[in-house]
Amino acid sequence: MPINDVTDISRLREVEQVLSSIWGSESSPVPLDILRAVTHAGGHVAGCWEDETLVAASVATPADQVTLYSIVVGVTSGQTGRGLGQMMKQHQRAWALSAGFSNIRWTVDPLLRLNAHFNLLRLGAHTSGYEEDFFGAVHDAFNDGGPSDRLVVDWPLDADPRRPSPGWSAGAVTIEQGPDRLPAVIRDGPLTWLRIPDDIVFLRATDAEASDAWTQIYRTHMSAPMRSRHVTVAGLTTAGWYVLEQRA
Known part of the structure; x- marks a missing residue:
């Protein structure tokens, strides 16, 4: 076309x-x-x-x-x-x-x-x-x-597609659950994994409390650390988890 x-x-x-x-x-x-x-x-x-x-x-x-x-x-x-x-x-x-x-x-x-x-x-x-x-x-x-x-x-504009990031090790720990009671934030040393919900558009239309809870999780674990330059988004997994890396 x-x-x-x-x-x-x-x-x-x-x-x-x-x-x-x-x-x-x-x-x-x-x-x-x-x-x-x-x-x-x-x-x-x-x-x-x-x-x-x-x-x-x-x-x-x-x-x-x-x-x-x-x-x-x-x-x-x-x-x-x-x-x-x-x-x-x-x-x-x-x-x-x-x-x-x-x-x-x-x-x-x-x-x-x-x-x-x-x-x-x-x-x-x-x-x-x-x-x-x-x-x-x-x-x-x-x-x-x-x-x-x-x-x-x-x-x-000279960037190439990126490979998905790997998951966490056996020693990783869950530090916060999402509104669905499943792990939402997992930490493993200097890396933190932040889950993307399956269907936020559906949640926004049907469960404002849950969608707002996800926004708050992101403000706590992504927004605030990025604004203070404590972390950067290092990658994304195929399962839909952002990988946040602490800055040196």
Whole structure:
């Protein structure tokens, strides 16, 4: 399926509409006037069409001379699992390189397991920060008005995919359980494993207390240590555990 850069106002309107449908909200996460401003200011909007139907889109704007800031990449619900997200990011990468950028930055919901796997392992991005309640209250297909904590990730455009991290040793100890009464934080020497829940979107829609408990666990064991520069995210396991490493 072809992916094309978008500057025409009618095509930008299609991008606005498809982003609204993906996020399940009345207004698009990137309205038409902002899309037009992004392209006018030297940013990048792209879309993937199949049989004249837009099935994926991406939006990015320059952060500085080195870094392109990726605002959003979205794939329609009927098209997930076909590798379109990877295709859109690689198209964005190619455009960034042609425009003289060497890095792409964006934010990721740390509690979405598939997103973490895609960004950290398949692309090879690395975490550079944690922002609590980054967007304020968000009501869409993925958020139900609770805290909108985000990991900041940077993708050096010469990065290779990363190998999954190994698990812990027999001497590891559980230091905190999740709201499901299963281990959520495991420590083994200088390394800490932090579990990603199976389906945080479902929890947000059905059990706000449990989803808020997960957010608090992440603020305690990821946000605070990262802000104080005590730990860095060293990797991710295939089973969905972040690996946090204490800084020397």
